[in-house]
Amino acid sequence: MLATRSADLPVLEPSHPCFDCKVRSLAVCGVLEAAALRQFKQSGITVQYEPGETVVFESDVAASVYSLTAGLLRLSKLLPDGRRQIAGFLFPGDFLGITMEEEHAFTAEAVAPSTLCRFPRARFDEFVAGQPTLESRLYAVAAHELAAARQQLVLLGRKTATERVASFLLMLAGRCAHNAEPDIILPMSRVDIADYLGLRIETVSREITGLKTSRVIRLTGRQSLQVVDRERLEQLAEG
Amino acid sequence: MLATRSADLPVLEPSHPCFDCKVRSLAVCGVLEAAALRQFKQSGITVQYEPGETVVFESDVAASVYSLTAGLLRLSKLLPDGRRQIAGFLFPGDFLGITMEEEHAFTAEAVAPSTLCRFPRARFDEFVAGQPTLESRLYAVAAHELAAARQQLVLLGRKTATERVASFLLMLAGRCAHNAEPDIILPMSRVDIADYLGLRIETVSREITGLKTSRVIRLTGRQSLQVVDRERLEQLAEG
DNA sequence: CGACGGATTGAAGCACCTCAACGGGAGTGG
DNA sequence: CCACTCCCGTTGAGGTGCTTCAATCCGTCG
Numbered sequence: 001m002l003a004t005r006s007a008d009l010p011v012l013e014p015s016h017p018c019f020d021c022k023v024r025s026l027a028v029c030g031v032l033e034a035a036a037l038r039q040f041k042q043s044g045i046t047v048q049y050e051p052g053e054t055v056v057f058e059s060d061v062a063a064s065v066y067s068l069t070a071g072l073l074r075l076s077k078l079l080p081d082g083r084r085q086i087a088g089f090l091f092p093g094d095f096l097g098i099t100m101e102e103e104h105a106f107t108a109e110a111v112a113p114s115t116l117c118r119f120p121r122a123r124f125d126e127f128v129a130g131q132p133t134l135e136s137r138l139y140a141v142a143a144h145e146l147a148a149a150r151q152q153l154v155l156l157g158r159k160t161a162t163e164r165v166a167s168f169l170l171m172l173a174g175r176c177a178h179n180a181e182p183d184i185i186l187p188m189s190r191v192d193i194a195d196y197l198g199l200r201i202e203t204v205s206r207e208i209t210g211l212k213t214s215r216v217i218r219l220t221g222r223q224s225l226q227v228v229d230r231e232r233l234e235q236l237a238e239g
Numbered sequence: 240m241l242a243t244r245s246a247d248l249p250v251l252e253p254s255h256p257c258f259d260c261k262v263r264s265l266a267v268c269g270v271l272e273a274a275a276l277r278q279f280k281q282s283g284i285t286v287q288y289e290p291g292e293t294v295v296f297e298s299d300v301a302a303s304v305y306s307l308t309a310g311l312l313r314l315s316k317l318l319p320d321g322r323r324q325i326a327g328f329l330f331p332g333d334f335l336g337i338t339m340e341e342e343h344a345f346t347a348e349a350v351a352p353s354t355l356c357r358f359p360r361a362r363f364d365e366f367v368a369g370q371p372t373l374e375s376r377l378y379a380v381a382a383h384e385l386a387a388a389r390q391q392l393v394l395l396g397r398k399t400a401t402e403r404v405a406s407f408l409l410m411l412a413g414r415c416a417h418n419a420e421p422d423i424i425l426p427m428s429r430v431d432i433a434d435y436l437g438l439r440i441e442t443v444s445r446e447i448t449g450l451k452t453s454r455v456i457r458l459t460g461r462q463s464l465q466v467v468d469r470e471r472l473e474q475l476a477e478g
Numbered sequence: 479c480g481a482c483g484g485a486t487t488g489a490a491g492c493a494c495c496t497c498a499a500c501g502g503g504a505g506t507g508g
Numbered sequence: 509c510c511a512c513t514c515c516c517g518t519t520g521a522g523g524t525g526c527t528t529c530a531a532t533c534c535g536t537c538g
Binding site for chain 1 (some may be wrong): 314316318319320322323324326327337338339340344345368371374375377378379381382383384385386388389390391392393395396397398434436437477478
């Protein structure tokens with residue numbers, strides 16, 4: 001697990017700019033001491049985006065990096081004829097801006113209303129250079145993202161529609177595991193799910209209906225469902 | 240480009256253990272000074288693998304990291320029923336072992352006869368902690384791999400068979416660009432190509448035949464070909 | 479209420495897969 | 509030197525899983 005153990009998290013004064021942050025233990029900031037964190041936070045600002053708004057655009061100069069504190073982003077790429085692939089979703093605590101290139105390779109858009117801490121890239125790099133723990137934390141985040149992306153390669157290259165949807169629901173279930181309520185929330189539209197799984201929305205819809213019909217899941221709303229037979233769902237996800 | 244500019248490469252004594260290394264400028268080692276490099280090299284050994292041999296196995300404990308100096312590796316994952324996805328190929332200069340997990344997530348096997356420098360993970364991590372330039376170089380490598388993996392997500396999720404094969408040939412062409420001869424070498428079998436592109440070998444074969452028939456490429460051997468109409472190939476790759 | 483956007487359902491098409499046969503170069507052995 | 513085999517790649521014919529196109533449903537909002 002990437003999250004810093006809470007025992008390691010320095011306690012902050014109520015006056016600290018990050019005092020209220022709910023994702024500090026998850027975010028890269030979690031490795032910083034109170035003083036360093038204050039300095040870090042002061043070099044950035046908080047920004048908000050509404051659903052559908054673009055945070056960074058593919059081929060934009062990568063002038064800033066971001067830490068997502070609330071909401072949900074999607075990372076996507078568009079082919080010339082309009083086909084779209086979503087490379088991943090960013091959840092609170094995730095970092096946006098892992099690149100050594102001049103330009104962003106993917107577009108980042110808000111799926112839900114989102115709050116981010118934005119840092120000028122130059123200032124960020126400079127700060128990182130003086131904070132070895134932050135640097136190695138960034139490496140860990142990059143390694144983690146790389147493993148996730150490669151796992152997704154297996155899904156897109158070799159899994160059937162049923163396996164893809166089952167894998168996706170399990171991934172979301174993992175994300176929701178900390179919740180008290182048993183519902184899995186689908187914060188994104190069917191179009192986003194389809195573009196993430198390399199399917200069409202009709203296929204996603206049919207697969208979800210199929211899982212419902214075979215009593216593996218139960219729909220509790222258009223954006224929420226419950227896993228009835230977790231074991232079966234895991235079997236389906238692996239083929 | 241990730242390669243260290245040759246102007247930055249320290250000149251080595253003929254007695255230096257890395258004097259003969261052909262990929263130092265490409266590998267992570269490229270950022271080390273002669274003395275540090277000597278110390279680094281001494282903490283590892285050189286190992287050889289023949290085609291088909293396994294370097295690391297999926298779910299093996301990640302006890303070592305490697306730098307590939309010659310040959311070709313494939314990173315792959317097997318589903319329970321035998322379906323296989325290749326997540327990527329490692330070329331000389333590439334680094335094997337970007338992970339913060341205890342276990343490897345993918346199997347690494349030799350495609351061609353391969354030579355690697357192997358370092359015990361603990362010793363490696365320790366060394367890296369004392370070499371900030373190496374640490375940031377590793378981050379750059381991870382970021383680069385991440386971008387490549389996400390690019391491959393687009394290919395697997397949204398591209399047609401023709402587009403996949405065309406993209407693949409262009410990738411190889413880029414790898415061979417430094418060569419004097421105009422031939423693109425396909426160092427891996429059709430099976431490997433198919434498992435990398437999320438296709439069947441029959442489909443790969445048909446697509447290559449199609450490109451040959453439409454005079455976009457010319458076959459100069461089973462493992463080599465020439466690009467006749469580069470522009471057309473690029474159009475085909477993008478849809 | 480009607481209109482709208484997102485989701486579902488249905489029917490037909492097609493890109494790629496599956497299964498099967500064939501080809502051709504490399505190695506082997508007589 | 510040719511015959512044989514093996515392995516890998518190619519080609520062909522038929523099947524299928526997902527897509528495409530189209531209609532319908534349903535919750536939301538004016």
